[in-house]
Amino acid sequence: MGRLKMSSSKRVGGLKGVLHEVLSYKSAVIGVAILLFLIVLSVYTMVTIPLPEAIQAWRSSEAWSRNPRNAQPEWVEIFYGKKLPRTIIVPLKDADATKVLLEDGRLAASWTVYFNYEYDDFPSEIVMFFNSSYSEKPAVEFYWIRPDGEEVFLKKHVLRRPDDRLYLSNDLSLELRLEGLFENKVGGKPSFMVTVEKGLFAEYSLDPRVLKGRYGIRFETTLEKNDVLNAEVVIYGSVYGLAGTDHLRRPLLIGLLWGTPIAMSFGLTSAILTTVLSLIIGTISGWYGGKIDLVIQRIVEINAVLPFLPILIMLTTFYRIDLLIILLSVVVLSIFSLGIKGTRILVMQIKSYPYIEAAQAYGASNMRLILFYVIPKILPPVVPGMISSVPGFVFLEAGLSYLGLGDPFLPTWGKIINDAQTNGAFYKGMYYWVLEPAFMLILTSIAFALIGMALEKIVNPKLKEL
Amino acid sequence: MNSDTRLLELEDLRKWFEIRRGFLSSRVNYVKAVDGVTFSLEEGKAVSLVGESGSGKTTLGKTILRLYEPNGGRILFQGKDITHTKVKDLKWYRRMASLVQQDPFGAFASHFTVFRALEEPLLIHNTVKSREERAERVFKALEEVRLTPVEDFAYKYPHMLSGGQLQRVAIARAIILEPRLIVADEPVSMLDASVRIEILTLLRRLQERLRLGVIYITHDLATTRFFSESALIMYAGHVMEKASTREVLRNPLHPYTKALLIATPDPNPQNRSRFKEVPPGEPPALVDPPKNCRFSPRCPRAFDKCFKEEPPEFEAAPGHWVKCWLYERS
Numbered sequence: 024m025g026r027l028k029m030s031s032s033k034r035v036g037g038l039k040g041v042l043h044e045v046l047s048y049k050s051a052v053i054g055v056a057i058l059l060f061l062i063v064l065s066v067y068t069m070v071t072i073p074l075p076e077a078i079q080a081w082r083s084s085e086a087w088s089r090n091p092r093n094a095q096p097e098w099v100e101i102f103y104g105k106k107l108p109r110t111i112i113v114p115l116k117d118a119d120a121t122k123v124l125l126e127d128g129r130l131a132a133s134w135t136v137y138f139n140y141e142y143d144d145f146p147s148e149i150v151m152f153f154n155s156s157y158s159e160k161p162a163v164e165f166y167w168i169r170p171d172g173e174e175v176f177l178k179k180h181v182l183r184r185p186d187d188r189l190y191l192s193n194d195l196s197l198e199l200r201l202e203g204l205f206e207n208k209v210g211g212k213p214s215f216m217v218t219v220e221k222g223l224f225a226e227y228s229l230d231p232r233v234l235k236g237r238y239g240i241r242f243e244t245t246l247e248k249n250d251v252l253n254a255e256v257v258i259y260g261s262v263y264g265l266a267g268t269d270h271l272r273r274p275l276l277i278g279l280l281w282g283t284p285i286a287m288s289f290g291l292t293s294a295i296l297t298t299v300l301s302l303i304i305g306t307i308s309g310w311y312g313g314k315i316d317l318v319i320q321r322i323v324e325i326n327a328v329l330p331f332l333p334i335l336i337m338l339t340t341f342y343r344i345d346l347l348i349i350l351l352s353v354v355v356l357s358i359f360s361l362g363i364k365g366t367r368i369l370v371m372q373i374k375s376y377p378y379i380e381a382a383q384a385y386g387a388s389n390m391r392l393i394l395f396y397v398i399p400k401i402l403p404p405v406v407p408g409m410i411s412s413v414p415g416f417v418f419l420e421a422g423l424s425y426l427g428l429g430d431p432f433l434p435t436w437g438k439i440i441n442d443a444q445t446n447g448a449f450y451k452g453m454y455y456w457v458l459e460p461a462f463m464l465i466l467t468s469i470a471f472a473l474i475g476m477a478l479e480k481i482v483n484p485k486l487k488e489l
Numbered sequence: 490m491n492s493d494t495r496l497l498e499l500e501d502l503r504k505w506f507e508i509r510r511g512f513l514s515s516r517v518n519y520v521k522a523v524d525g526v527t528f529s530l531e532e533g534k535a536v537s538l539v540g541e542s543g544s545g546k547t548t549l550g551k552t553i554l555r556l557y558e559p560n561g562g563r564i565l566f567q568g569k570d571i572t573h574t575k576v577k578d579l580k581w582y583r584r585m586a587s588l589v590q591q592d593p594f595g596a597f598a599s600h601f602t603v604f605r606a607l608e609e610p611l612l613i614h615n616t617v618k619s620r621e622e623r624a625e626r627v628f629k630a631l632e633e634v635r636l637t638p639v640e641d642f643a644y645k646y647p648h649m650l651s652g653g654q655l656q657r658v659a660i661a662r663a664i665i666l667e668p669r670l671i672v673a674d675e676p677v678s679m680l681d682a683s684v685r686i687e688i689l690t691l692l693r694r695l696q697e698r699l700r701l702g703v704i705y706i707t708h709d710l711a712t713t714r715f716f717s718e719s720a721l722i723m724y725a726g727h728v729m730e731k732a733s734t735r736e737v738l739r740n741p742l743h744p745y746t747k748a749l750l751i752a753t754p755d756p757n758p759q760n761r762s763r764f765k766e767v768p769p770g771e772p773p774a775l776v777d778p779p780k781n782c783r784f785s786p787r788c789p790r791a792f793d794k795c796f797k798e799e800p801p802e803f804e805a806a807p808g809h810w811v812k813c814w815l816y817e818r819s
């Protein structure tokens with residue numbers, strides 16, 4: 024008569040004990056530290072940038088008009104070894120204007136504002152934003168005052184709308200005029216192309232060098248009595264914040280930050296749901312046997328040969344895609360995993376243990392047996408696998424977003440990579456655009472992988488030797 | 490016998506296990522593990538169930554506890570027919586009849602403390618509402634089985650206890666719902682020889698004090714003398730001989746019982762080796778066995794009739810029944 028000798032596995036004393044044991048592995052300490060960091064980051068993000076706001080901002084282009092386009096993060100300076108320009112906003116307030124009453128009752132108004140430019144590189148773009156009210160479209164003249172005092176006439180512009188914008192960088196005639204001026208001063212053709220930015224900020228020499236110092240801008244115009252004219256001159260830098268900006272001037276930081284709670288909750292929820300539901304299905308299969316078992320086993324086998332990704336792609340193209348639907352599809356497609364076979368065998372084995380029979384003899388119901396006698400036995404061994412499966416789901420979500428099948432509203436890491444790809448980030452040398460979300464993805468997976476591995480060693484001590 | 494004191498009555502009880510040969514085969518064979526068992530047990534009395542390995546003792550015990558549904562015959566408990574009662578309607582019976590298993594190490598879920606293991610039956614039957622009362626009952630049960638001081642044992646996990654201690658906990662679990670019947674399936678065969686008598690004595694004392702009916706399943710004919718009033722000798726799913734324990738030991742009638750007794754000569758039960766198959770040959774396969782005396786292939790006194798016909802039970806002496814053609818009264 025063969026008896027199953029039950030392994031009297033060592034009991035770990037509760038959650039605290041597990042945590043203590045996990046932290047005895049150095050790698051796990053790193054994993055837990057990263058995880059804590061990501062959690063803190065998620066909480067911080069959710070508190071400081073509420074999701075509706077984040078979504079709103081992420082989708083609007085207006086909110087970011089004062090940001091530079093495709094700017095690198097500020098810390099890239101370390102690699103360049105020079106001070107890269109930040110964005111400077113020079114305001115011209117109506118109240119600061121010197122106004123002189125003319126004979127015809129109109130006002131001659133003029134402003135001069137100064138700003139310092141101390142960077143080692145040229146700005147990326149210059150735009151004037153107007154904010155005015157008028158009865159007749161005013162004509163404004165702009166003058167540029169270089170640090171050496173030289174004054175250059177820039178342009179005469181008749182406002183087209185009260186909130187008109189003037190893209191100086193795109194102004195070909197201005198560019199040509201500045202080029203001519205430059206050649207005059209230097210007495211030859213400079214070695215670089217004189218763009219508007221360079222024409223305004225370069226030293227008069229054959230090589231492109233920034234002339235540092237105090238610059239001024241002067242506006243001159245004639246206004247009706249009650250007219251108001253405000254403006255902002257935005258001198259866009261080439262770096263922005265901690266993470267830089269994308270092609271729509273959006274700060275990548277918002278996407279990266281919001282990507283964290285989204286990725287973590289997506290990964291964890293799918294991992295937990297998938298694991299627990301698979302466990303329950305496997306348990307039912309093993310415990311009840313018979314027809315239920317037969318049906319479940321066939322579903323598992325069919326599911327194993329079904330191509331996961333194409334089905335998911337099909338689902339997400341046919342239905343409205345949002346994160347919840349993606350999550351549910353992923354879970355539904357993953358719960359009938361082959362792992363069910365293992366659970367089933369384990370449950371069948373446990374079912375034959377004497378203590379189950381003893382419990383049946385004192386009247387324990389099937390429900391009670393499954394919940395209190397079987398699940399506590401089979402749950403601990405699957406926890407490491409569950410933790411280790413989180414990165415897979417995080418990558419899956421990113422992958423779907425990358426394929427353009429993700430939630431269209433949420434800023435996620437996958438979506439950032441997708442944007443980078445469609446805008447030729449690598450081709451244009453904007454590595455940060457891809458590397459930042461990739462770094463976050465890798466960080467997340469490392470955290471879960473390290474913790475999962477440590478848990479695995481605890482649950483399955485044979486691995487300790489590895 | 491006064492029928493008021495009858496705890497358990499079995500009438501021609503059968504438990505056959507279905508086995509299918511091959512995946513698609515529709516031919517069903519039966520392992521006739523228990524094949525027509527009749528006996529009755531009075532309140533507060535113990536009966537020994539003795540037989541070789543594979544004779545169907547465990548199957549009979551589990552069928553009595555309705556862990557199996559019988560294929561035939563009847564089970565009456567305190568006069569109530571529970572033969573085919575649905576599992577969900579058996580809850581009251583689960584309180585009245587309990588089980589002590591052979592393997593104390595496997596009898597407990599490793600993630601339950603002793604306290605929790607003993608509390609489980611109380612929780613399931615909801616007999617005691619408050620936590621304090623439950624704790625009281627648990628501690629009382631531990632005292633009953635002499636695991637004192639109870640606090641030292643209540644919060645231990647099964648792997649921290651010895652086999653003997655665990656078997657005491659198993660007995661505590663079996664009495665905690667105040668049952669009327671305990672099926673003890675070889676309760677000491679996996680224990681160290683030094684603690685066997687202790688455990689059996691404990692069980693006997695509890696049985697007498699609490700007026701429990703006990704079905705004591707064993708290989709060891711010698712221990713039956715001290716622990717039971719009557720004995721049932723089982724062979725290959727049949728009861729070969731039944732009488733008071735004293736009568737069976739002093740005056741065995743069936744050739745099989747005689748062979749068993751020769752195998753256990755030492756009067757001191759502590760020195761007794763476990764029963765060894767002394768009659769030559771093997772017990773018959775129980776898959777669709779032929780209709781004859783199942784012991785006939787090994788019986789030294791078998792004659793023609795034994796190989797052809799299954800004997801009924803003959804009352805050879807008052808209260809002494811033998812399933813053997815030798816005792817047919819002509």
Ligand SMILES: Nc1ncnc2c1ncn2[C@@H]1O[C@H](COP(=O)(O)OP(=O)(O)OP(=O)(O)O)[C@@H](O)[C@H]1O
Nearest residue numbers: 024506520522541542543544545546547548549775
């Ligand atoms: N669930 C089952 N399915 C099929 N056959 C079974 C089953 N349980 C027991 N049997 C068979 O029934 C017969 C009796 O088994 P049982 O366990 O009752 O014997 P036993 O007298 O308790 O033996 P032991 O002394 O070894 O415990 C054996 O031939 C066994 O193989």
Ligand SMILES: [Mg+2]
Nearest residue numbers: 546547548674
């Ligand atoms: Mg047995």
